[in-house]
Amino acid sequence: MQVPLFLHHQPTPMPPSNSLIWFRKGLRIHDNPALDHAIKHTKHLFPIFILDPHYLAPDLTAFSPGSNRSGLNRIQFMLECLVDLDSSLGKLGSRLLVFNGDPIQVLTRLLKEWDVKKLCFEYGTEPYYQDLDKQVKSFASAAGIDVFSPVSHTLFNPADIIQKNGGRPPMSYQSFIKLAGNPSPPLTTTISSLPPVGNVGDYEMLRVPTIKELGYGDNTQEEFSPFRGGESEALKRLKEALGGKEWVANFEKPKGDPSMFLKPATTVLSPYLKFGCLSSRYFYQCLQDVYKRVKKHTLPPVSLVGQLLWRDFFYTAAFGTSNFDQMKGNRICKQIPWNDKDELLVAWREGRTGYPWIDAIMVQLQKWGWMHHLARHSVACFLTRGDLFIHWEKGRDVFERLLIDSDWAINNGNWMWLSCSSFFYQYNRVYSPISFGKKYDPNGKFIRHFLPVLKATTATFQNLDIVIVLYSSIMIISVTKYQLSDMPKEYIYEPWTAPLTVQTKANCIIGKDYPKPVVDHNIASKECKKKMGEAYALNRANNGLVGEEDLKGLRRKLEDDQHQDSKSRTQKQKLVG
DNA sequence: ACGAAGTTGCGTCT
Protein backbone atom coordinates (compact mmCIF):
# COMPACT_ATOMS: atom_id res chain seq x y z
CA MET A 1 0.00 0.00 0.00
CA GLN A 2 1.31 3.40 -0.89
CA VAL A 3 0.54 6.30 1.37
CA PRO A 4 1.02 9.87 0.13
CA LEU A 5 3.89 11.18 2.14
CA PHE A 6 2.44 14.29 3.67
CA LEU A 7 -0.79 12.70 4.76
CA HIS A 8 0.83 10.62 7.48
CA HIS A 9 -1.08 11.42 10.59
CA GLN A 10 1.19 12.18 13.49
CA PRO A 11 -0.30 12.41 16.95
CA THR A 12 1.94 15.33 17.77
CA PRO A 13 0.69 18.84 18.43
CA MET A 14 3.90 20.40 17.14
CA PRO A 15 3.93 22.06 13.71
CA PRO A 16 6.15 20.45 11.05
CA SER A 17 9.79 21.27 11.65
CA ASN A 18 13.25 20.65 10.20
CA SER A 19 14.78 17.19 10.02
CA LEU A 20 18.26 16.05 9.18
CA ILE A 21 19.25 12.66 7.83
CA TRP A 22 22.88 11.83 8.31
CA PHE A 23 24.10 9.26 5.80
CA ARG A 24 27.11 7.15 6.80
CA LYS A 25 26.50 3.62 5.57
CA GLY A 26 22.96 2.96 4.35
CA LEU A 27 23.63 4.87 1.11
CA ARG A 28 20.26 4.04 -0.40
CA ILE A 29 16.66 5.15 -0.81
CA HIS A 30 14.98 1.74 -0.66
CA ASP A 31 14.27 0.12 2.70
CA ASN A 32 15.77 3.02 4.60
CA PRO A 33 13.96 3.41 7.94
CA ALA A 34 15.99 6.47 8.94
CA LEU A 35 14.97 8.27 5.73
CA ASP A 36 11.40 7.05 6.04
CA HIS A 37 11.16 8.49 9.51
CA ALA A 38 12.97 11.70 8.64
CA ILE A 39 10.39 12.75 6.07
CA LYS A 40 7.37 12.30 8.30
CA HIS A 41 5.87 15.53 9.60
CA THR A 42 8.80 17.50 8.26
CA LYS A 43 8.94 20.97 6.70
CA HIS A 44 12.53 20.83 5.51
CA LEU A 45 14.78 17.83 5.17
CA PHE A 46 18.55 18.25 5.16
CA PRO A 47 20.24 15.10 3.77
CA ILE A 48 23.92 15.25 4.62
CA PHE A 49 27.12 13.27 4.22
CA ILE A 50 30.32 14.24 6.00
CA LEU A 51 33.69 13.57 4.41
CA ASP A 52 35.90 12.90 7.40
CA PRO A 53 39.53 13.98 6.89
CA HIS A 54 40.61 11.42 9.49
CA TYR A 55 39.42 8.83 7.04
CA LEU A 56 40.10 10.50 3.72
CA ALA A 57 43.19 12.72 3.99
CA PRO A 58 45.78 11.51 1.47
CA ASP A 59 48.65 9.61 3.06
CA LEU A 60 51.84 9.31 1.06
CA THR A 61 53.47 6.99 3.59
CA ALA A 62 50.86 4.26 3.17
CA PHE A 63 51.87 1.19 1.17
CA SER A 64 49.34 1.91 -1.56
CA PRO A 65 47.82 5.13 -2.94
CA GLY A 66 44.97 6.51 -0.84
CA SER A 67 44.40 7.73 2.69
CA ASN A 68 45.88 6.14 5.77
CA ARG A 69 42.70 4.09 6.22
CA SER A 70 41.68 3.17 2.69
CA GLY A 71 43.10 2.44 -0.71
CA LEU A 72 41.84 4.32 -3.73
CA ASN A 73 39.48 1.66 -5.01
CA ARG A 74 37.21 1.83 -2.00
CA ILE A 75 37.34 5.63 -1.84
CA GLN A 76 36.38 5.71 -5.51
CA PHE A 77 33.59 3.21 -4.87
CA MET A 78 32.26 5.32 -2.00
CA LEU A 79 32.31 8.50 -4.08
CA GLU A 80 30.30 6.69 -6.75
CA CYS A 81 27.79 5.66 -4.08
CA LEU A 82 27.46 9.31 -3.07
CA VAL A 83 27.04 10.55 -6.63
CA ASP A 84 24.30 7.99 -7.17
CA LEU A 85 22.61 8.87 -3.89
CA ASP A 86 22.70 12.57 -4.79
CA SER A 87 21.15 11.82 -8.15
CA SER A 88 18.39 9.66 -6.61
CA LEU A 89 17.63 12.35 -4.05
CA GLY A 90 17.56 14.86 -6.90
CA LYS A 91 14.85 12.89 -8.71
CA LEU A 92 12.75 13.18 -5.55
CA GLY A 93 13.19 16.94 -5.31
CA SER A 94 16.07 16.93 -2.86
CA ARG A 95 19.84 16.60 -2.96
CA LEU A 96 22.80 15.39 -0.94
CA LEU A 97 24.62 18.08 1.03
CA VAL A 98 28.28 17.16 1.30
CA PHE A 99 30.51 18.55 4.05
CA ASN A 100 34.11 18.23 4.90
CA GLY A 101 35.47 18.06 8.44
CA ASP A 102 35.31 16.36 11.78
CA PRO A 103 31.86 14.67 11.91
CA ILE A 104 30.96 15.79 15.44
CA GLN A 105 31.97 19.40 14.83
CA VAL A 106 30.21 19.61 11.48
CA LEU A 107 27.06 17.89 12.66
CA THR A 108 26.59 19.86 15.88
CA ARG A 109 27.11 23.13 14.01
CA LEU A 110 24.55 22.22 11.36
CA LEU A 111 21.98 21.03 13.88
CA LYS A 112 22.17 24.38 15.65
CA GLU A 113 22.26 26.64 12.62
CA TRP A 114 19.50 24.86 10.73
CA ASP A 115 17.25 24.65 13.74
CA VAL A 116 16.90 20.89 13.35
CA LYS A 117 14.35 19.23 15.62
CA LYS A 118 14.74 15.66 14.40
CA LEU A 119 17.98 13.84 13.65
CA CYS A 120 17.88 10.48 11.86
CA PHE A 121 20.74 8.12 11.11
CA GLU A 122 21.22 4.38 10.82
CA TYR A 123 22.43 2.63 13.97
CA GLY A 124 26.10 1.63 13.75
CA THR A 125 27.27 -1.45 15.63
CA GLU A 126 31.00 -0.96 15.08
CA PRO A 127 33.09 0.56 17.89
CA TYR A 128 33.79 3.60 15.70
CA TYR A 129 30.09 4.41 15.43
CA GLN A 130 29.37 3.43 19.01
CA ASP A 131 31.81 6.10 20.23
CA LEU A 132 30.74 8.69 17.70
CA ASP A 133 27.03 8.16 18.18
CA LYS A 134 27.26 8.35 21.95
CA GLN A 135 28.61 11.87 21.59
CA VAL A 136 26.03 12.81 18.98
CA LYS A 137 23.15 11.49 21.05
CA SER A 138 24.27 13.29 24.18
CA PHE A 139 24.58 16.55 22.25
CA ALA A 140 21.14 16.04 20.71
CA SER A 141 19.45 15.24 23.98
CA ALA A 142 20.95 18.34 25.63
CA ALA A 143 19.74 20.44 22.69
CA GLY A 144 16.24 18.96 22.76
CA ILE A 145 16.61 17.25 19.37
CA ASP A 146 14.78 13.97 18.75
CA VAL A 147 17.08 11.19 17.59
CA PHE A 148 15.92 8.23 15.53
CA SER A 149 18.64 5.63 14.96
CA PRO A 150 17.22 2.34 13.68
CA VAL A 151 19.11 -0.91 13.12
CA SER A 152 18.81 -1.41 9.37
CA HIS A 153 22.25 -2.46 8.16
CA THR A 154 21.79 -6.10 9.16
CA LEU A 155 18.93 -8.60 9.05
CA PHE A 156 18.72 -8.73 12.83
CA ASN A 157 19.60 -6.53 15.74
CA PRO A 158 22.80 -8.06 17.14
CA ALA A 159 21.80 -6.93 20.63
CA ASP A 160 18.59 -9.00 20.43
CA ILE A 161 20.46 -12.15 19.46
CA ILE A 162 23.00 -11.68 22.21
CA GLN A 163 20.23 -11.15 24.74
CA LYS A 164 18.43 -14.29 23.58
CA ASN A 165 21.66 -16.21 24.05
CA GLY A 166 22.04 -15.12 27.65
CA GLY A 167 24.34 -12.15 27.09
CA ARG A 168 26.98 -13.75 24.90
CA PRO A 169 27.05 -13.96 21.13
CA PRO A 170 26.61 -17.49 19.74
CA MET A 171 29.94 -18.90 18.66
CA SER A 172 28.72 -21.37 16.07
CA TYR A 173 26.67 -20.76 12.97
CA GLN A 174 24.10 -23.41 13.86
CA SER A 175 23.39 -21.94 17.27
CA PHE A 176 23.14 -18.52 15.67
CA ILE A 177 20.57 -19.82 13.16
CA LYS A 178 18.49 -21.34 15.91
CA LEU A 179 18.33 -18.04 17.79
CA ALA A 180 17.86 -15.81 14.78
CA GLY A 181 14.58 -17.00 13.26
CA ASN A 182 13.23 -14.89 10.42
CA PRO A 183 14.22 -11.28 9.86
CA SER A 184 11.61 -8.57 9.72
CA PRO A 185 10.64 -7.68 6.14
CA PRO A 186 11.99 -4.57 4.39
CA LEU A 187 9.92 -1.40 4.27
CA THR A 188 7.40 -1.33 1.45
CA THR A 189 6.88 2.44 1.34
CA THR A 190 7.79 3.95 -1.99
CA ILE A 191 8.96 7.51 -1.72
CA SER A 192 7.52 9.65 -4.50
CA SER A 193 8.88 12.99 -3.34
CA LEU A 194 10.94 14.40 -0.51
CA PRO A 195 10.45 17.54 1.60
CA PRO A 196 12.51 20.42 0.21
CA VAL A 197 15.95 21.21 1.51
CA GLY A 198 15.74 24.30 3.70
CA ASN A 199 17.91 27.39 3.61
CA VAL A 200 21.45 26.14 4.10
CA GLY A 201 22.73 29.56 5.13
CA ASP A 202 26.25 30.64 4.31
CA TYR A 203 27.66 27.23 3.61
CA GLU A 204 29.46 26.66 0.41
CA MET A 205 27.71 23.63 -1.02
CA LEU A 206 30.17 21.03 -2.13
CA ARG A 207 29.35 18.62 -4.88
CA VAL A 208 30.52 15.05 -4.32
CA PRO A 209 34.23 15.45 -4.95
CA THR A 210 36.28 13.42 -7.38
CA ILE A 211 39.32 11.36 -6.45
CA LYS A 212 41.45 14.12 -7.94
CA GLU A 213 39.75 16.83 -5.89
CA LEU A 214 40.43 14.86 -2.73
CA GLY A 215 44.10 15.15 -3.53
CA TYR A 216 44.92 11.69 -4.77
CA GLY A 217 45.50 13.02 -8.28
CA ASP A 218 49.02 11.75 -8.83
CA ASN A 219 48.20 8.18 -8.02
CA THR A 220 50.22 5.44 -9.57
CA GLN A 221 47.50 2.83 -9.69
CA GLU A 222 47.52 1.26 -13.11
CA GLU A 223 44.16 -0.48 -13.09
CA PHE A 224 40.99 0.32 -11.20
CA SER A 225 38.29 -1.90 -9.84
CA PRO A 226 35.79 -3.01 -12.48
CA PHE A 227 32.94 -2.64 -9.95
CA ARG A 228 31.04 0.63 -9.86
CA GLY A 229 29.46 1.92 -6.65
CA GLY A 230 25.92 3.06 -5.91
CA GLU A 231 22.40 1.91 -5.17
CA SER A 232 21.37 1.91 -8.86
CA GLU A 233 24.28 -0.35 -9.71
CA ALA A 234 23.46 -2.55 -6.70
CA LEU A 235 19.85 -3.03 -7.75
CA LYS A 236 20.90 -3.70 -11.34
CA ARG A 237 23.39 -6.28 -10.16
CA LEU A 238 20.83 -7.84 -7.85
CA LYS A 239 18.29 -8.09 -10.67
CA GLU A 240 20.85 -9.75 -12.92
CA ALA A 241 21.76 -12.26 -10.24
CA LEU A 242 18.12 -13.06 -9.43
CA GLY A 243 17.36 -13.54 -13.13
CA GLY A 244 19.35 -16.75 -13.01
CA LYS A 245 16.70 -18.57 -11.02
CA GLU A 246 18.41 -21.95 -11.20
CA TRP A 247 21.74 -20.41 -10.38
CA VAL A 248 20.29 -18.77 -7.26
CA ALA A 249 18.48 -21.94 -6.20
CA ASN A 250 21.52 -24.16 -6.67
CA PHE A 251 24.13 -21.78 -5.25
CA GLU A 252 26.60 -23.59 -3.00
CA LYS A 253 29.33 -21.34 -1.74
CA PRO A 254 32.13 -23.89 -1.30
CA LYS A 255 31.64 -25.12 -4.85
CA GLY A 256 32.36 -21.76 -6.40
CA ASP A 257 35.42 -21.41 -8.59
CA PRO A 258 37.91 -18.88 -7.16
CA SER A 259 39.75 -18.65 -10.47
CA MET A 260 36.75 -17.18 -12.32
CA PHE A 261 37.31 -13.48 -12.72
CA LEU A 262 35.78 -12.26 -15.99
CA LYS A 263 32.50 -13.64 -14.74
CA PRO A 264 32.90 -14.10 -10.98
CA ALA A 265 31.38 -17.23 -9.42
CA THR A 266 29.54 -15.18 -6.79
CA THR A 267 27.15 -12.21 -6.95
CA VAL A 268 29.75 -9.56 -5.99
CA LEU A 269 27.04 -7.83 -3.99
CA SER A 270 29.26 -7.63 -0.88
CA PRO A 271 30.58 -4.10 -1.57
CA TYR A 272 27.01 -2.88 -1.99
CA LEU A 273 25.96 -4.51 1.27
CA LYS A 274 28.99 -3.02 2.96
CA PHE A 275 28.00 0.55 2.08
CA GLY A 276 24.31 -0.19 2.44
CA CYS A 277 23.58 0.52 -1.24
CA LEU A 278 21.66 -2.72 -1.01
CA SER A 279 19.47 -3.56 1.95
CA SER A 280 20.23 -7.00 3.35
CA ARG A 281 16.55 -7.42 4.27
CA TYR A 282 15.47 -6.60 0.73
CA PHE A 283 18.05 -9.00 -0.69
CA TYR A 284 16.84 -11.66 1.73
CA GLN A 285 13.23 -11.19 0.66
CA CYS A 286 14.12 -11.33 -3.04
CA LEU A 287 15.94 -14.61 -2.47
CA GLN A 288 12.95 -16.07 -0.62
CA ASP A 289 10.77 -15.07 -3.57
CA VAL A 290 13.04 -16.96 -5.96
CA TYR A 291 13.05 -20.01 -3.69
CA LYS A 292 9.25 -20.03 -3.77
CA ARG A 293 9.31 -20.25 -7.56
CA VAL A 294 11.58 -23.29 -7.80
CA LYS A 295 11.15 -26.90 -6.75
CA LYS A 296 14.37 -27.29 -4.83
CA HIS A 297 16.97 -24.94 -3.43
CA THR A 298 20.13 -25.10 -1.35
CA LEU A 299 20.08 -24.21 2.33
CA PRO A 300 22.25 -22.35 4.84
CA PRO A 301 25.13 -22.33 5.43
CA VAL A 302 26.03 -22.80 1.76
CA SER A 303 23.07 -21.08 0.06
CA LEU A 304 22.86 -17.39 -0.85
CA VAL A 305 20.52 -16.76 2.08
CA GLY A 306 23.11 -18.60 4.13
CA GLN A 307 25.67 -15.99 3.09
CA LEU A 308 23.50 -13.17 4.39
CA LEU A 309 23.17 -15.05 7.65
CA TRP A 310 26.95 -15.40 7.88
CA ARG A 311 27.15 -11.65 7.61
CA ASP A 312 24.81 -11.26 10.58
CA PHE A 313 26.65 -13.99 12.45
CA PHE A 314 29.89 -11.99 12.30
CA TYR A 315 28.16 -8.70 13.06
CA THR A 316 26.68 -10.28 16.17
CA ALA A 317 29.97 -11.83 17.30
CA ALA A 318 31.75 -8.53 16.73
CA PHE A 319 29.12 -6.49 18.57
CA GLY A 320 29.28 -8.78 21.59
CA THR A 321 33.07 -9.12 21.86
CA SER A 322 35.40 -6.45 23.20
CA ASN A 323 38.66 -6.04 21.33
CA PHE A 324 37.23 -8.07 18.46
CA ASP A 325 39.81 -6.61 16.07
CA GLN A 326 42.87 -7.74 17.98
CA MET A 327 44.37 -10.82 19.59
CA LYS A 328 45.25 -9.30 22.96
CA GLY A 329 42.39 -8.83 25.32
CA ASN A 330 40.03 -10.66 22.98
CA ARG A 331 38.15 -13.31 24.93
CA ILE A 332 37.33 -15.44 21.88
CA CYS A 333 40.76 -15.24 20.22
CA LYS A 334 43.45 -17.86 20.72
CA GLN A 335 46.76 -16.38 21.83
CA ILE A 336 49.31 -17.51 19.28
CA PRO A 337 53.00 -16.53 19.08
CA TRP A 338 52.90 -15.23 15.51
CA ASN A 339 56.23 -14.07 14.14
CA ASP A 340 57.21 -10.63 13.05
CA LYS A 341 58.98 -11.15 9.74
CA ASP A 342 58.27 -7.96 7.88
CA GLU A 343 60.04 -8.97 4.69
CA LEU A 344 57.72 -11.95 4.34
CA LEU A 345 54.68 -9.78 5.03
CA VAL A 346 55.75 -7.33 2.33
CA ALA A 347 56.42 -10.14 -0.15
CA TRP A 348 52.90 -11.44 0.48
CA ARG A 349 51.35 -8.01 0.25
CA GLU A 350 53.09 -7.15 -2.99
CA GLY A 351 52.46 -10.47 -4.65
CA ARG A 352 55.99 -11.81 -4.80
CA THR A 353 55.94 -14.89 -2.61
CA GLY A 354 57.07 -16.96 -5.56
CA TYR A 355 53.81 -18.93 -5.52
CA PRO A 356 51.99 -17.70 -8.63
CA TRP A 357 48.55 -18.67 -7.28
CA ILE A 358 49.10 -16.58 -4.14
CA ASP A 359 50.73 -13.72 -6.01
CA ALA A 360 48.03 -13.52 -8.68
CA ILE A 361 45.36 -13.28 -6.00
CA MET A 362 47.26 -10.49 -4.24
CA VAL A 363 47.60 -8.63 -7.53
CA GLN A 364 43.87 -9.01 -8.11
CA LEU A 365 43.33 -7.52 -4.64
CA GLN A 366 45.56 -4.55 -5.44
CA LYS A 367 43.98 -3.91 -8.81
CA TRP A 368 40.34 -4.83 -8.32
CA GLY A 369 39.80 -4.55 -4.58
CA TRP A 370 37.94 -7.82 -4.78
CA MET A 371 38.74 -11.53 -4.91
CA HIS A 372 36.63 -14.67 -4.65
CA HIS A 373 36.15 -15.75 -1.06
CA LEU A 374 38.10 -19.00 -1.54
CA ALA A 375 40.96 -16.99 -2.98
CA ARG A 376 40.86 -14.90 0.20
CA HIS A 377 40.97 -18.10 2.23
CA SER A 378 43.95 -19.34 0.29
CA VAL A 379 46.08 -16.22 0.81
CA ALA A 380 44.95 -15.69 4.42
CA CYS A 381 45.85 -19.25 5.32
CA PHE A 382 49.20 -18.87 3.56
CA LEU A 383 50.06 -15.70 5.51
CA THR A 384 49.08 -17.06 8.91
CA ARG A 385 48.80 -20.68 10.03
CA GLY A 386 49.59 -22.28 6.66
CA ASP A 387 53.02 -21.04 5.68
CA LEU A 388 54.37 -17.72 6.92
CA PHE A 389 53.01 -17.75 10.49
CA ILE A 390 52.51 -13.98 10.42
CA HIS A 391 49.95 -12.29 12.66
CA TRP A 392 46.42 -12.24 11.27
CA GLU A 393 46.12 -8.58 12.27
CA LYS A 394 48.74 -7.71 9.65
CA GLY A 395 46.81 -9.47 6.93
CA ARG A 396 43.59 -7.95 8.20
CA ASP A 397 45.13 -4.49 7.79
CA VAL A 398 46.01 -5.20 4.17
CA PHE A 399 42.52 -6.48 3.36
CA GLU A 400 40.89 -3.66 5.29
CA ARG A 401 42.75 -1.14 3.21
CA LEU A 402 42.41 -2.71 -0.22
CA LEU A 403 39.07 -4.52 -0.36
CA ILE A 404 36.17 -2.49 -1.70
CA ASP A 405 33.87 -4.64 0.45
CA SER A 406 36.01 -4.66 3.58
CA ASP A 407 33.65 -4.66 6.47
CA TRP A 408 34.96 -4.40 10.04
CA ALA A 409 33.07 -7.29 11.63
CA ILE A 410 33.29 -9.65 8.69
CA ASN A 411 36.91 -8.98 7.85
CA ASN A 412 38.15 -9.42 11.41
CA GLY A 413 35.92 -12.45 11.92
CA ASN A 414 37.20 -14.15 8.81
CA TRP A 415 40.84 -13.46 9.65
CA MET A 416 40.33 -15.11 13.02
CA TRP A 417 38.56 -17.96 11.26
CA LEU A 418 41.27 -18.56 8.69
CA SER A 419 44.11 -18.22 11.18
CA CYS A 420 42.34 -20.72 13.48
CA SER A 421 42.25 -18.06 16.17
CA SER A 422 38.50 -18.34 16.65
CA PHE A 423 35.36 -19.90 15.15
CA PHE A 424 37.36 -22.54 13.27
CA TYR A 425 40.02 -24.72 14.83
CA GLN A 426 41.07 -27.44 12.43
CA TYR A 427 44.56 -26.21 11.87
CA ASN A 428 45.62 -29.42 10.20
CA ARG A 429 43.58 -28.47 7.16
CA VAL A 430 45.93 -26.26 5.25
CA TYR A 431 45.29 -24.88 1.78
CA SER A 432 48.04 -25.78 -0.63
CA PRO A 433 49.34 -22.76 -2.58
CA ILE A 434 49.90 -25.18 -5.48
CA SER A 435 47.17 -27.78 -5.68
CA PHE A 436 44.23 -25.71 -4.43
CA GLY A 437 44.20 -23.38 -7.43
CA LYS A 438 45.22 -26.12 -9.84
CA LYS A 439 42.12 -28.14 -9.19
CA TYR A 440 39.90 -25.30 -10.45
CA ASP A 441 42.15 -23.86 -13.13
CA PRO A 442 44.66 -26.44 -14.40
CA ASN A 443 45.83 -24.23 -17.27
CA GLY A 444 46.54 -21.26 -15.00
CA LYS A 445 44.36 -18.75 -16.85
CA PHE A 446 43.84 -16.76 -13.66
CA ILE A 447 47.58 -16.60 -12.97
CA ARG A 448 48.38 -15.64 -16.55
CA HIS A 449 45.87 -12.80 -16.39
CA PHE A 450 47.06 -11.21 -13.18
CA LEU A 451 50.78 -11.89 -13.41
CA PRO A 452 51.66 -11.00 -16.98
CA VAL A 453 53.52 -7.77 -16.22
CA LEU A 454 54.95 -5.90 -13.32
CA LYS A 455 52.74 -5.43 -10.31
CA ALA A 456 51.30 -2.00 -9.54
CA THR A 457 53.26 -1.51 -6.37
CA THR A 458 54.18 2.05 -5.55
CA ALA A 459 57.85 1.39 -5.03
CA THR A 460 58.26 -0.44 -8.28
CA PHE A 461 56.46 2.23 -10.21
CA GLN A 462 58.45 5.03 -8.67
CA ASN A 463 61.58 3.30 -9.78
CA LEU A 464 60.11 2.68 -13.18
CA ASP A 465 59.18 6.33 -13.65
CA ILE A 466 62.85 7.18 -13.49
CA VAL A 467 63.66 4.43 -15.91
CA ILE A 468 60.99 5.65 -18.30
CA VAL A 469 62.47 9.11 -18.36
CA LEU A 470 66.05 8.02 -18.82
CA TYR A 471 65.96 4.77 -20.69
CA SER A 472 62.56 4.09 -22.12
CA SER A 473 63.76 1.12 -24.13
CA ILE A 474 65.20 -0.62 -21.07
CA MET A 475 61.87 -0.29 -19.33
CA ILE A 476 60.14 -2.20 -22.06
CA ILE A 477 62.65 -4.98 -21.75
CA SER A 478 62.28 -5.15 -17.98
CA VAL A 479 58.51 -5.34 -18.26
CA THR A 480 58.52 -8.16 -20.76
CA LYS A 481 61.08 -10.01 -18.68
CA TYR A 482 58.55 -10.43 -15.90
CA GLN A 483 56.20 -12.45 -18.04
CA LEU A 484 55.03 -15.63 -16.47
CA SER A 485 52.32 -16.06 -19.02
CA ASP A 486 54.36 -18.25 -21.34
CA MET A 487 55.21 -20.79 -18.65
CA PRO A 488 53.85 -24.18 -19.73
CA LYS A 489 50.87 -25.29 -17.71
CA GLU A 490 52.88 -28.16 -16.19
CA TYR A 491 54.90 -25.57 -14.30
CA ILE A 492 52.61 -22.57 -13.99
CA TYR A 493 51.80 -23.31 -10.33
CA GLU A 494 55.39 -24.27 -9.46
CA PRO A 495 57.59 -22.41 -11.93
CA TRP A 496 60.76 -23.08 -9.88
CA THR A 497 60.49 -26.74 -10.85
CA ALA A 498 60.68 -25.93 -14.57
CA PRO A 499 63.97 -26.93 -16.21
CA LEU A 500 66.17 -23.97 -17.06
CA THR A 501 65.59 -24.51 -20.78
CA VAL A 502 61.85 -24.15 -20.21
CA GLN A 503 62.36 -21.03 -18.10
CA THR A 504 64.54 -19.49 -20.77
CA LYS A 505 62.05 -20.26 -23.49
CA ALA A 506 59.23 -18.77 -21.40
CA ASN A 507 61.37 -15.68 -20.93
CA CYS A 508 61.02 -16.06 -17.18
CA ILE A 509 64.04 -17.10 -15.13
CA ILE A 510 63.02 -17.99 -11.61
CA GLY A 511 64.99 -16.02 -9.05
CA LYS A 512 65.56 -13.24 -11.55
CA ASP A 513 62.39 -12.45 -13.49
CA TYR A 514 59.99 -14.02 -11.03
CA PRO A 515 60.87 -14.73 -7.39
CA LYS A 516 61.82 -18.09 -5.96
CA PRO A 517 59.32 -19.32 -3.36
CA VAL A 518 59.85 -17.48 -0.06
CA VAL A 519 59.26 -20.72 1.84
CA ASP A 520 59.03 -24.40 0.98
CA HIS A 521 55.35 -25.13 1.52
CA ASN A 522 55.90 -28.74 2.57
CA ILE A 523 58.35 -27.77 5.27
CA ALA A 524 56.66 -24.51 6.30
CA SER A 525 53.19 -25.99 6.63
CA LYS A 526 54.48 -28.84 8.79
CA GLU A 527 56.25 -26.38 11.05
CA CYS A 528 53.14 -24.21 11.23
CA LYS A 529 50.97 -27.16 12.25
CA LYS A 530 53.43 -28.02 14.97
CA LYS A 531 53.47 -24.43 16.23
CA MET A 532 49.70 -24.30 16.19
CA GLY A 533 49.56 -27.50 18.20
CA GLU A 534 51.87 -26.08 20.86
CA ALA A 535 50.06 -22.77 20.95
CA TYR A 536 46.73 -24.56 21.37
CA ALA A 537 48.21 -26.63 24.19
CA LEU A 538 49.38 -23.45 25.90
CA ASN A 539 45.95 -21.88 25.59
CA ARG A 540 44.34 -25.03 26.95
CA ALA A 541 46.78 -25.27 29.87
CA ASN A 542 46.21 -21.65 30.81
CA ASN A 543 42.47 -21.89 30.31
CA GLY A 544 42.53 -19.21 27.67
CA LEU A 545 44.38 -16.71 29.85
CA VAL A 546 47.74 -16.60 28.14
CA GLY A 547 49.93 -13.74 29.25
CA GLU A 548 52.57 -11.78 27.41
CA GLU A 549 55.36 -13.73 29.12
CA ASP A 550 53.84 -17.15 28.35
CA LEU A 551 53.62 -16.17 24.71
CA LYS A 552 57.20 -14.89 24.65
CA GLY A 553 58.39 -18.14 26.21
CA LEU A 554 56.63 -20.24 23.62
CA ARG A 555 57.93 -18.05 20.80
CA ARG A 556 61.50 -18.59 22.01
CA LYS A 557 60.97 -22.33 22.30
CA LEU A 558 59.45 -22.58 18.81
CA GLU A 559 62.30 -20.59 17.29
CA ASP A 560 64.84 -22.90 18.94
CA ASP A 561 62.99 -25.97 17.72
CA GLN A 562 62.85 -24.62 14.21
CA HIS A 563 66.56 -23.85 14.29
CA GLN A 564 67.28 -27.44 15.34
CA ASP A 565 64.97 -28.83 12.65
CA SER A 566 66.55 -26.87 9.85
CA LYS A 567 70.01 -27.89 11.06
CA SER A 568 69.10 -31.56 10.99
CA ARG A 569 67.52 -31.11 7.56
CA THR A 570 70.74 -29.64 6.22
CA GLN A 571 72.71 -32.53 7.71
CA LYS A 572 70.36 -35.06 6.18
CA GLN A 573 70.74 -33.38 2.81
CA LYS A 574 74.50 -33.54 3.17
CA LEU A 575 74.31 -37.23 3.96
CA VAL A 576 72.07 -37.83 0.95
CA GLY A 577 74.35 -35.73 -1.23
C1' DA B 1 31.13 -36.27 30.78
C1' DC B 2 30.38 -37.50 26.16
C1' DG B 3 29.17 -37.67 21.36
C1' DA B 4 28.02 -35.30 17.18
C1' DA B 5 28.89 -31.95 14.04
C1' DG B 6 31.41 -28.46 11.85
C1' DT B 7 30.13 -23.47 4.82
C1' DT B 8 34.68 -24.76 1.48
C1' DG B 9 42.01 -29.58 2.95
C1' DC B 10 45.17 -32.77 0.88
C1' DG B 11 46.68 -36.87 -1.09
C1' DT B 12 45.57 -41.31 -2.50
C1' DC B 13 42.73 -44.83 -3.70
C1' DT B 14 39.05 -46.74 -6.38
Place this chain on the structure above:
DNA sequence: AGACGCAACTTCGT
Protein backbone atom coordinates in the same frame (compact mmCIF):
# COMPACT_ATOMS: atom_id res chain seq x y z
C1' DA C 1 33.48 -38.26 -8.81
C1' DG C 2 33.41 -40.06 -4.19
C1' DA C 3 35.39 -42.41 -0.06
C1' DC C 4 39.05 -42.71 3.22
C1' DG C 5 43.03 -41.76 6.28
C1' DC C 6 45.44 -38.21 8.07
C1' DA C 7 45.35 -36.35 13.36
C1' DA C 8 42.46 -33.95 15.92
C1' DC C 9 40.42 -29.00 17.00
C1' DT C 10 36.12 -26.68 19.42
C1' DT C 11 31.17 -25.76 20.42
C1' DC C 12 26.79 -27.26 21.43
C1' DG C 13 23.41 -30.14 23.30
C1' DT C 14 22.29 -33.84 26.00
